[in-house]
Amino acid sequence: MASMNIENVGKAYGSLAVIHGVSVDIPDGEFVVLVGPSGCGKSTLLRMVAGLEPISSGDIRINGKVVNDLPPKDRDIAMVFQSYALYPHKTVADNMGFALKMRGDDKATIEGRVRKAAEILDLVPYLARYPRQLSGGQRQRVAMGRAIVRDPKVFLFDEPLSNLDAKLRVQMRAEIKELQRRLATTMIYVTHDQVEAMTMADRIVVLRDGRVEQIGSPLELYDWPANTFVAGFIGSPSMNLIKGHIRAGATPSFETDDGIMLPMTRAPSGSDGQPAYYGIRPEHFTLGGTVEAKISVIESTGSETQVFARLGQQKIIGVFRDRVEGATDQTITMTPNPALVHLFDGASGLRLG
Structure with a gap:
C-alpha cells in the first residue's frame, strides 16, 4: 500500500x-x-x-x-x-x-x-x-x-x-x-x-x-x-445550462436570452444584469407551473421519463418519475426548483457565489 x-x-x-x-x-x-x-x-x-x-x-x-x-x-x-x-x-x-x-x-x-x-x-x-x-x-x-x-x-x-x-x-x-x-x-x-x-x-x-x-x-x-x-460533464443526463442575464431585484430571477423568466432564491451581490448561465439538473424540474417549453422528444425508461424540450431557442432536459405523454411541439409546463439553481459567469464559465 x-x-x-x-x-x-x-x-x-x-x-x-x-x-x-x-x-x-x-x-x-x-x-x-x-x-x-x-x-x-x-x-x-x-x-x-x-x-x-x-x-x-x-x-x-x-x-x-x-x-x-x-x-x-x-x-x-x-x-x-x-x-x-x-x-x-x-x-x-x-x-x-x-x-x-x-x-x-x-x-x-x-x-x-x-x-x-x-x-x-x-x-x-x-x-x-x-x-x-x-x-x-x-x-x-x-x-x-x-x-x-x-x-x-x-x-x-x-x-x-x-x-x-x-x-x-x-x-x-x-x-x-x-x-x-x-x-x-x-x-x-x-x-x-x-x-x-x-x-x-x-x-x-x-x-x-x-x-x-x-x-x-x-x-x-x-x-x-x-x-x-x-x-455539464458530471451527471447523466447532464445539467441544463441556460444562457441569459441575472435580474437582482427584490425578487431575484433569471431572464433567458429569449426573455423567459426563471425563478431564483438569491442573486450574488452586484450581479444585476450580469450575463450568466442558469444551471439546473434535469431531475430538479417538477411538472406544472408557469415556465412553458416545447416538447422535442419524450423517452420513457419505465422507472422515469426524460423530456427533451426547447425553452425558447435553447434545449433543455427534464427527468420525471411521472409518466409523461405529449407530441412533438406540444407545450409542456415545468418549474425548476429555485433552491437548487447554480449560477455560472457568462464569460469565464466559473461558478458564481
Missing part, C-alpha cells in the same frame, strides 16, 4: 504540450478516478505514473520517493489495461502467475498467490481453463488477478470495462469497488464514463485539455461544480 503525490506534472511531445502542471495528492488506500472526454490526457497521465511515458516536468512520488526515473518494473505498480492482454496458449492459472514466474518466485509461492487471488475473484473453478473458454467478464477478472498476485503498492486501471456490454459493466463496477475495499490498496482508475466515476470513486479528478478542472468527492462535484464544464 502506498500514498502517491503527482506534483505539477507536465508532458510535451516536442513543442506540443498535452499535460499542463497536473497536481494530485492521493492518500494510502484511496480510490481515485481520472475522468474526462477523449483526448483530455487521462491515459497519458496514468502511463506516466506507471513509467510507460517519460515525464517532461514535475515529480511523481510513491510513499514520498521520487520515481520519475525508475523503470516500470521497479515502481511496484500493477496495471490493468482496456485490452485483457492474456496469453491464449496459457491457462488462467498460468496467466495469473506468469509475472511471478518471470521474477523467479518459487512454485509454491506462485501457486499460493494465484489461489488466493482466484478465491478473491471467484475464479477457482476456471484455473485450468484457457482464455477462449471464458466470458468477457471472466477474462477481465483474470487480468485483475494477474495484477493482484503481485501484491503491488498501487493498482492502475486504464478503461478496463470499455469492451464489456452494459449489464456486465455494472456488475464489474461493483466487483472492482468491492475488490478495492477488500484489499485496502491505492487505486487510480481512468475512464471517460462519468457514471463509472460517480459510482466507484472516493475522489474524482476531472480533466480537460491536460488540465485539472476540479477535484472532489462524487457528490461534491455533483452538488458544487466549479464551472460549466464540470457541471
